Structure formats: structure tokens, C-alpha cells
Amino acid sequence: MHELSIAESLIDVARQHLPPAAQPRTITVHAGPLRAIEPDAMEWAWRAATEKTEFASTKLDLVELPWRLHCLTCRRDWDADHMNAACACGSTNARPIGGDELQLMSMDVAEAQTTENLK
Amino acid sequence: MKVPIVENVLKINDEMAAMNRRTLQDACVFTIDVIGAPGCGKTALIEATLAACRDDPTRFGVIVGDLATDRDATRLARQCQHVVQINTGKGCHLDANQVRQAVAQIELDAIDVLFIENVGNLICPVGFDLGQDVKVGVFCVAEGDDKAAKHPYLVQEADLLLLNKIDLLPHVPFDLEKLQADVERLNPGVDLLQVSVSDSGLEKWLPWLRDRIAAAISNRASIAQA
Numbered sequence: 001m002h003e004l005s006i007a008e009s010l011i012d013v014a015r016q017h018l019p020p021a022a023q024p025r026t027i028t029v030h031a032g033p034l035r036a037i038e039p040d041a042m043e044w045a046w047r048a049a050t051e052k053t054e055f056a057s058t059k060l061d062l063v064e065l066p067w068r069l070h071c072l073t074c075r076r077d078w079d080a081d082h083m084n085a086a087c088a089c090g091s092t093n094a095r096p097i098g099g100d101e102l103q104l105m106s107m108d109v110a111e112a113q114t115t116e117n118l119k
Numbered sequence: 120m121k122v123p124i125v126e127n128v129l130k131i132n133d134e135m136a137a138m139n140r141r142t143l144q145d146a147c148v149f150t151i152d153v154i155g156a157p158g159c160g161k162t163a164l165i166e167a168t169l170a171a172c173r174d175d176p177t178r179f180g181v182i183v184g185d186l187a188t189d190r191d192a193t194r195l196a197r198q199c200q201h202v203v204q205i206n207t208g209k210g211c212h213l214d215a216n217q218v219r220q221a222v223a224q225i226e227l228d229a230i231d232v233l234f235i236e237n238v239g240n241l242i243c244p245v246g247f248d249l250g251q252d253v254k255v256g257v258f259c260v261a262e263g264d265d266k267a268a269k270h271p272y273l274v275q276e277a278d279l280l281l282l283n284k285i286d287l288l289p290h291v292p293f294d295l296e297k298l299q300a301d302v303e304r305l306n307p308g309v310d311l312l313q314v315s316v317s318d319s320g321l322e323k324w325l326p327w328l329r330d331r332i333a334a335a336i337s338n339r340a341s342i343a344q345a
Contacts, residue, residue, distance in 0.1 A: 002211060002243035005212070005214065005243075006128060009128055009130075010128050013126055013127075013128055013130050014124075022120075034271060034272040035272070036242050083271060084268070095304055095305065096271060096275070102129060102246070103125055104124050104125070104126045104128050105123070105124060106121055106124055107124060108120070108122075109121075109122055110120075111120055
């Protein structure tokens, strides 16, 4: 369950980028396949970790990046659904490239309401 | 309004890990993060290593992480004066902040090498930098020959892989060449050393460890002189 640690860390990093008094609506994270993040577990962890924080109603948009493989037979690079996918040349001898990405990409925020708007 | 960011999600852990690395390197302590499944023999490996190196000039410390109990620390304390147990409670891996607090309890001038035995887990510990110099992944033959293929992140990140309980090889279905091929595909050139803790089969691991310790200590001494 590294998802909970990741959710807690994500709150800390997102907070540093949140404009003053803005309401975060959606937070977009890119995760490479090596990180082995389970989307359902991540969603649950995000809900649990954000409870009673300014992110309690913020949607987590987790983008699972595909495997990027390098074929050791024909030297082609391609995106695959799983690590042991066969190359178009028929070889199954491929090596993953990257895959350890874990980045907060962007945040969609509602701008702060001014006291004028509240009247 | 969309705010573009692009920032490492584990930035705060990684910054803390960088502080740990600086603290440990300034103190000339060579630090090894030991990662493996529960029961693969991490604690036994460290125990046997401490026993085998008893007459070496090298002084060891150990930080050991478990969800609960101080049983590993009690075992290791028989071999080593500088042992700190971290109980993570529900946490399935160590993080840099826990290690920072544990390091603060160790007299760094009194050790040359620090083992950090991570929580038994092949997945979660890999992504959390602790400030170590090297990561050592431990598999054992009783786990089966598909552990490398199923845990690519550990294999890719490891500076060394150990295959423990090699003495059990005649007794279990295990295709050594399959494991070696998976390792080579994921992390070309990384050493996969066969060890057996229970019958003191450490003859491949100890030279690797002693070479790395000697290199780290001489490297830091030359940096300190410069």
C-alpha cells in the first residue's frame, strides 16, 4: 500500500503550488508502470488522505503511462500494454525504457471568490 | 483555471533522502538499503555478514524496519552495538524521514557501514529513496524463479542482487537460467550472486561488500583531502 504514502506526499507537493485561497478541483498525476500504482487503491488512499484537508473534494486524475519497450532484436522502441509484450518483429526480448515516472503534472483550480462576489 | 506544475510527487521524501545522503557521506558511512520479501533472509544475511566480518576493521551499524516488534533488532544486537529498530505500524516501507530519525540515534563516528534493512516487501520500498549509497535486492530460491520478472522496479534499481538459500536449489523447482535471463534483460550487467546464509555460503557476497566498502572509504578520504 505505497499508495497512501504517495497520496500524503502528493498533498504536500500540491499545497506548495496552490494559489492562495483557490479551491483545487482536479489534480493530474502521471505514473509510470514501474511504480506499480493500483488505481482503485490510489483513489481510496487519496480520499482517506485528503479528508479534512483543502483537497477533500478534489478529484484525482491518475494517468497511467504505458510501458515503453526497446526491442533488443530489431532496436525498435514502442508503447505496450505490458512488459512482456512481443515486438512487431516477433521478438519477446525487450527491455523497458523509463517507466518510473511519478509526477504532479497540473492542477485545475477555481479562483478565489472575492468578498465582492460573496455579497 | 489550469495550473501547470510538473513536479516529482515524492519530492519531499527525496529532499530528505538527499539530506540523509549528505549526513552519511560527510561522516564517511557507506550505506546499504537491503530490500527483499518477508522471509527471504534479510536479517539472517546481515547477521551472518556481521559474524563473518567480526575480525575486519570495519565497524557496522544497522537500522531495521518492521511493521511491529523489535525481534530483528534483538537478534542483530547480539552481533552489533549500533542497532536501531523502526516500527512503521501500518507502513509497508521505510521513508527518508524515518531513516533520518533513526540515523540521529546512531553515533556515526563509531561506524563505517550502515545496513538499512527495509520492511519485507518487493514493491513499495523501491520507490522511496532513503539516502543510501547502494540498494541490494534479495531473492531466495524458495520464492520461485519468477520474482525478478514480477518485480521489475527492484531489479532495475538494484546495484546488486542476491539469490539466497541456494543450498535449497536441489529441493525446489527453480530455473536458475530463467531468473538470470530476466535479471539481465531488466538490468544488464548487474551482479546476481548466489548465497546461502545458513551454511555460511557468503564467499561471493563478502568480497563484493569489502571491495565496495574499501572503494567508498578511499573515495571519501580523497575528497576530504582535496
